[in-house]
Amino acid sequence: MENDKEIEMLIENITLNVFNTGTKQTNFKIIKALPTNVDYIMKETGLTKVPVNKHLNDLEKFGLLTREKGTGNVYPTELTSLFKMLIEEVEKHVSINVSKMLPKMIN
Numbered sequence: 001m002e003n004d005k006e007i008e009m010l011i012e013n014i015t016l017n018v019f020n021t022g023t024k025q026t027n028f029k030i031i032k033a034l035p036t037n038v039d040y041i042m043k044e045t046g047l048t049k050v051p052v053n054k055h056l057n058d059l060e061k062f063g064l065l066t067r068e069k070g071t072g073n074v075y076p077t078e079l080t081s082l083f084k085m086l087i088e089e090v091e092k093h094v095s096i097n098v099s100k101m102l103p104k105m106i107n
Helices: 002-022 025-033 038-045 049-061 078-106
Strands: 066-068 073-075
Touching (some): 002 025, 002 049, 025 038, 025 049, 038 049, 049 066
């Protein structure tokens, strides 16, 4: 039983890290551009190769993309598609409810 609880906590922690990593502005811009390549990401973000690779490493670490080594090509994973779908659903909800949400956010 204790092992099950530890596994559950680990899964929760990784899930939160997936969302935390995927929702950072630059990372999310990269996710939305997939499939793509490093040169395109550098152009779109205005970042050099080293910071772009840091972002790609973070996203790859949590399964939000995969890379073809030596080519600069970057691809979505199954998790990427699910993540994007969830974000799109949240955006739809916000779009529908923005007039109700704004007054609460301002106060």
